Amino acid sequence: MSTVTEPTTALIDPEVFAGRVHIDGEWVPGGGGEIASVEPATGETLAMVGMASPEDVARAAEGAARAQREWAAMPHPARAAVLRKAAQLWEAHAEEIMGWNVREVGAIPPLAGFALHVTAAECYEASALPSAPLGSILSSEEPRLSLAQQIPVGVVGVISPFNVPLILGIRAVAPALALGNAVLLKPDPRTVITGGVSMVRIFEEAGLPAGVLQLVPGGADVGEAMVADPRVRVVAFTGSTRAGRAVGELAGRHLTRAHLELGGNSAFIVRHDADVDKAVNLATWGAFLHQGQICMTVGRHIVHESIFDQYVEKLAAKADSMHVGDPAAGQVHLGPLIDEVQRDRVHTLVQDAVAQGATLAAGGTYENLFYRPTVLANPPKDAAAYCDEVFGPVASVVSFATDDEAVALAADTDYGLSLGIVTADALAGYELATRIPSGIVHVNDQTVNDEANAPFGGVGASGTGSRHGGAQANIDAFTETRWITMRREPGQYPL
Numbered sequence: 001m002s003t004v005t006e007p008t009t010a011l012i013d014p015e016v017f018a019g020r021v022h023i024d025g026e027w028v029p030g031g032g033g034e035i036a037s038v039e040p041a042t043g044e045t046l047a048m049v050g051m052a053s054p055e056d057v058a059r060a061a062e063g064a065a066r067a068q069r070e071w072a073a074m075p076h077p078a079r080a081a082v083l084r085k086a087a088q089l090w091e092a093h094a095e096e097i098m099g100w101n102v103r104e105v106g107a108i109p110p111l112a113g114f115a116l117h118v119t120a121a122e123c124y125e126a127s128a129l130p131s132a133p134l135g136s137i138l139s140s141e142e143p144r145l146s147l148a149q150q151i152p153v154g155v156v157g158v159i160s161p162f163n164v165p166l167i168l169g170i171r172a173v174a175p176a177l178a179l180g181n182a183v184l185l186k187p188d189p190r191t192v193i194t195g196g197v198s199m200v201r202i203f204e205e206a207g208l209p210a211g212v213l214q215l216v217p218g219g220a221d222v223g224e225a226m227v228a229d230p231r232v233r234v235v236a237f238t239g240s241t242r243a244g245r246a247v248g249e250l251a252g253r254h255l256t257r258a259h260l261e262l263g264g265n266s267a268f269i270v271r272h273d274a275d276v277d278k279a280v281n282l283a284t285w286g287a288f289l290h291q292g293q294i295c296m297t298v299g300r301h302i303v304h305e306s307i308f309d310q311y312v313e314k315l316a317a318k319a320d321s322m323h324v325g326d327p328a329a330g331q332v333h334l335g336p337l338i339d340e341v342q343r344d345r346v347h348t349l350v351q352d353a354v355a356q357g358a359t360l361a362a363g364g365t366y367e368n369l370f371y372r373p374t375v376l377a378n379p380p381k382d383a384a385a386y387c388d389e390v391f392g393p394v395a396s397v398v399s400f401a402t403d404d405e406a407v408a409l410a411a412d413t414d415y416g417l418s419l420g421i422v423t424a425d426a427l428a429g430y431e432l433a434t435r436i437p438s439g440i441v442h443v444n445d446q447t448v449n450d451e452a453n454a455p456f457g458g459v460g461a462s463g464t465g466s467r468h469g470g471a472q473a474n475i476d477a478f479t480e481t482r483w484i485t486m487r488r489e490p491g492q493y494p495l
Contacts, residue, residue, distance in 0.1 A: 011093045011201045012100065012193065014047035021050045021217065022200045024063040025210025031056045032218050037193055040106045040336040040369050041326035049192040052216035054225035057184065060214035061231040064155045064182035067211030072152050072180030076130035083130075083178050085206035087123035090116055093202070097166075099328075100194045105165065106335040106369075108327040111290050115166040121452035122167070125471075126174035132471055134479070144487045150479035152180035153257070157226040157235040159247070162188035162338050163293040163391075165195025167450060172236035172259075173199060173213070175474035181234075182212045184226055190338060192217045223247070228254050234478060235259070236468075238295075240389070241415075241461045248464065259466035259477055261457055263389040264417030265299040266447040267410035269432065270311060271403070272304040273424040279303075280314045282422060283395065286446030288322065288373045291334050292393040293342075295462075296418040296440070296448045299390060301397040302409050308399040312377045315395060316362035319373035334393060336369035343369050346392030350374055353385035353396070363393070387413065403432060410436045417458035418447035439463065 019034035020027040031053030036045040052060070071079070090097070094116045101112035140146035156176040160169035165187055176183050187195035196215045203213050216222055227235050227250045236259045237247045244262040251258035268286060270279045286298035303311045322333040337343045343366060350364050353376050363374030373393040379386040386396040400406040410419065419438040421429040429443040439458035442449055450456065455467040467473035 011089075011096055011205070012197055017050070017197050018048045019050045021052045021056055022213075022215035023056060023060045024067075024214070030217075032222065035189060037104055037190070039103045039328075040338055041103070041328060046100075046104055047193060049189075049197070049217065051189065052186075052218040052222050054221055057216050057218075057222055057225040057229060060184050060216050061155055061226075061229045063211045064184055064214050065231045067209055068152070068154055068180070068182035071182060071209055071212045079130040079178060079180065080127045082203070082206050082208050083123050083127035083174060086174070086202050086208075087120045087127065089202045089205050090120040090123065097194070097198050100198065101166065102327050102335075104194050105162065105191050106327065106338060107164075107290060108332060108335050115164055118450055118452060119166045119170045122170045122174045125452040125469075126178040126474070129175055129178040129471060129474060130180075132475065134475070138483075140485065142485075142487075142491070144485045144491075147484040149482045149484055150475055151482050153233040153478060153480050154181060155184065155232050156181045156478060157184045157186070157229075157232045159186045159223055159226070159235065159237045159239065160188065160195050161239045162191045162195075163290065163295075165191040166198070168238045168261075169195050169199060171452070171456070171468045172477075176234075176236070176478045177203070177208070177212065179475065179478045181478055182214070184214045184216055184232060186216050186218060186222055186226060189217055189219065224250060227251050227256055227258070230254070232256060233480075236477070237261070258464070259468075260464045261295070261466075261468065262462050263391075263415060264295045264297070264458060264462050265387070265389045265413055265415045266296055266418040266420065267300045267302055267413070267436070268298040268420040268447060269406050269410055269422070270301070270303040270307065271406070271421070271423040271425075271429070272306050274304075274307070274422040275424075276307050276310050276314060279422045280311060280318060282420065282446040283315055284318050286420060286448050287395040288319070288334060288393045289448055291337055291371065293338065293391050294448055295389075297391075298420060298447050299394075299396060300386060300410070300413075301395055302400055302406050303397055304406075305399040305401050308397070312361050312375065312397050315397065316375045319362035319375050319395075322373050324370045324372060334370070334373060337371055337392060338369075340369065342391065343371060346371055346390060346394065349385040349388070349390055349392075350376065350394060353379045353383040356380045356383050358383060358385070358396070381412070389415070403428075407432060407435045414461035415458070416460035417462035418442070418449075420445060420447045
């Protein structure tokens with residue numbers, strides 16, 4: 001049981017990190033200049049943050065490789081203590097960091113609180129990794145001891161996105177550190193404070209040695225430099241499928257292991273026997289939480305024809321009743337989209353779907369970056385709002401007549417991240433799920449779920465098969481396997 005005490009001073013001071021990156025334990029001017037961290041709800045500049053250059057990445061990788069050797073050599077209880085302390089600090093500074101999350105990311109307070117909960121949980125889970133069994137004894141046909149040993153990869157690059165920067169950064173940072181690696185962290189330039197500065201400060205206060213966690217925010221050139229640097233042996237990337245393909249291609253050229261957690265367009269099947277009100281409650285959360293800016297968001301609502309009209313009517317009514325506004329100014333259901341580029345993309349997808357024949361049952365309008373929750377009924381199957389990842393608060397609803405048709409509709413996508421099925425017969429729901437490629441399945445729940453001890457990842461265009469979360473998945477992700485044999489006497493060979 002952890003003891004959380006109220007901090008007496010702020011953890012994050014913009015005057016300290018303004019225009020700077022964090023290399024070898026020091027806040028230094030970034031070679032890529034500086035940009036404003038902008039509050040999407042108001043357009044206000046929250047702070048100036050530093051951008052790294054490719055040269056900064058090389059310097060950070062060199063320092064990380066140096067620091068990693070001493071960090072990995074520390075007794076495992078010492079590394080575990082740092083992770084436990086970090087978890088306690090996330091809890092102690094939750095209110096402050098939640099404030100940054102709400103203002104910089106546009107998260108509503110309940111989501112910001114959930115992100116802090118998961119972030120602390122990731123560190124608690126990771127604190128058990130230093131003492132986990134890191135190998136096995138193998139059978140051998142020779143008179144020798146044969147071992148398989150898991151050893152740190154060395155330096156891990158973590159590239160995290162803007163939408164849920166705490167969770168999607170810490171789930172790689174914490175286990176990588178716990179297993180004896182150093183980390184180069186590149187958060188999205190739009191959310192550097194929440195997704196980068198807060199992590200550096202937490203681990204500094206937790207006692208992580210200087211240089212073991214380096215902060216190098218930046219654009220594509222910084223990401224490319226990280227993937228190409230020979231000292232970075234593993235890259236954990238979370239982001240769009242388009243960007244993930246580029247990361248994977250570059251990693252392949254440099255023989256860098258790449259763990260890619262990519263986009264999704266999750267299906268939500270509502271069978272004939274489902275309770276419509278309960279299904280709509282789940283769908284509202286799954287489709288509109290965080291303005292739909294979540295990779296697991298319910299994009300395709302596949303509803304039995306017998307309850308289709310009722311479902312659309314109730315989901316549209318729920319969407320129309322939701323409050324959209326500044327999450328820092330009062331209680332709202334949806335905050336702002338991250339920027340104008342994303343807003344305009346979402347709106348174009350909605351308008352195009354309506355032009356192609358979809359019925360606009362709710363939403364489809366915006367003010368500034370605040371986009372109304374939107375329901376599209378019967379969009380064409382080739383409408384981008386239905387078949388692509390929208391990353392906005394848009395629910396596309398289509399009907400099906402048989403379970404076989406529902407399976408065909410759900411499986412008709414390149415993505416395969418998360419799947420939700422609502423039914424009075426949970427076993428029937430599970431049987432449906434076995435026929436639909438997906439890395440995550442929730443029967444009688446919506447698609448947006450996360451737990452620190454659960455393996456998370458997708459198939460197809462949603463990922464390359466790697467997983468975040470759970471001891472074995474994390475060990476597999478952030479260690480190398482080494483075969484070791486030992487003989488009492490040197491072996492004799494016939495040549």
